[in-house]
Amino acid sequence: MPEEQWLDEGRHPIWIQTIPEAPQDAGFASAFDHFDRRIRAAAEGPDRLGLVVDIRRYGMGTSVQRRRAAETNQLAERLLEGRILGQAVVVESAVQRGALTAVAWLARPSWPVRTFVERDEAIQWLLELRGAV
Numbered sequence: 001m002p003e004e005q006w007l008d009e010g011r012h013p014i015w016i017q018t019i020p021e022a023p024q025d026a027g028f029a030s031a032f033d034h035f036d037r038r039i040r041a042a043a044e045g046p047d048r049l050g051l052v053v054d055i056r057r058y059g060m061g062t063s064v065q066r067r068r069a070a071e072t073n074q075l076a077e078r079l080l081e082g083r084i085l086g087q088a089v090v091v092e093s094a095v096q097r098g099a100l101t102a103v104a105w106l107a108r109p110s111w112p113v114r115t116f117v118e119r120d121e122a123i124q125w126l127l128e129l130r131g132a133v
Helices: 025-042 063-079 094-107 119-130
Strands: 007-011 014-018 049-054 084-090 113-116
Touching (some): 025 063
Parallel strands (some): 014 049, 084 113
């Protein structure tokens, strides 16, 4: 999957980021560079965003990737302060929940973060936060 396809903005203002299975560090960095550019562009607009991060196929990733994800969360925190409704992370395992905890510990987002097993449940939660349901 090309890195720019990791982010789906088709359900705006809900962004869905799908991390594929076993990406290389360089591809991961490229995808997160793209995500950073989209965050910078979103900072110019008025929308409040909901973020879905689907890591079911991804696993835990490398420490380099977890640090890079934390950097992106810090950028979003800085540029989109008060404009992120919440972050829903779609996971399958306790190991993935552990990796998520490590990223959250490094970045400490100010928005609510919840884990889900199903993507539809994650989207529904964000829509409820937005008041659209």
